[in-house]
Amino acid sequence: MKFVRYGEKGQEKPGVLDAQGRLRDLSDQVSDLSGEVLGRLGSLKADGPLVEGSPRIGTPVAAVGKMVCIGLNYSDHAAEANMTPPKEPMIFMKATSAISGPYDPIELPRGSVATDWEVEMGVVIGKPAKYITPEQVLDHVAGFVAVNDVSERDFQLHRSGQFTKGKSCDTFGPVGPWLVTPDEIADPQNVGLRILVNGEFMQDGNTRDMIFPMAEAIAHLSHFMSFQPGDIIATGTPAGVGMGMKPPRYLAAGDEVLLEVDGLGQQRMTVIQG
Known part of the structure; x- marks a missing residue:
């Protein structure tokens, strides 16, 4: 799976690309792509709402410790x-x-x-x-x-x-x-x-x-x-x-x-x- 974070800097939301390469929102499953979520990415589903338009793509990981x-x-x-x-x-x-x-x-x-x-x-x-x-x-x-x-x-x-x-x-x-x-x-x-x-x-x-x-x-x-x-x-x-x-x-x-x-x-x- 391919995970992304999209939106203005500091306001990014978690997302995922579906089988057709379309960006889908993950906010109903996780608050962000960070912490313990990163250990269970395989359990997430690419079935959230489609993201319209062409939002800014941010770094795909939040709260990087080092x-x-x-x-x-x-x-x-x-x-x-x-x-x-x-x-x-x-x-x-x-x-x-x-x-x-x-x-x-x-x-x-x-x-x-x-x-x-x-x-x-x-x-x-x-x-x-x-x-x-x-x-x-x-x-x-x-x-x-x-x-x-x-x-x-x-x-x-x-x-x-x-x-x-x-x-x-x-x-x-x-x-x-x-x-x-x-x-x-x-x-x-x-x-x-x-x-x-x-x-x-x-x-x-x-x-x-x-x-x-x-x-x-x-x-x-x-x-x-x-x-x-x-x-x-x-x-x-x-x-x-x-x-x-x-x-x-x-x-x-x-x-x-x-x-x-x-x-x-x-x-x-x-x-x-x-």
């Missing part, structure tokens, strides 16, 4: 960044205030000189997870989402401290459009993902090229922190980011970013100056 990102999880991306692939999953946190909808604009923060793109497959936790094994991971997963881990490279690499400064600006975490339940993704380790900027292909990769497969990475991280329903884990990006180009290429106001992850939908974002 957003954990796995860095350098594709060897080709590590190579283009001139960084040594890690020996175990490397992580950083993205502030939840960065999360935005899949069609909302990307806002260049004040002083930005190097805002970059990163297409990723995201995992949404549906049930509490702590000290789990790779074989148990999918039992704790509500579904998968497309993520753009937007990054300001100058903030990230040259403004002291860990990556978080360059990862957490407002609108730097577009998620969605859909939360797709695991039964619709035949193999999470064989999912194509790509980004176009102004119609030009920049990234074109596949999750099979991860250094640490999704289940292995999440199980590993569950020994350092517990995961709760609604947490999002972004699993890394393949080569093709602007930082890796010669010379580097970064986003500017007016650019259009088209992101697509097979089975998880498409994002379309315009870049604006903040």
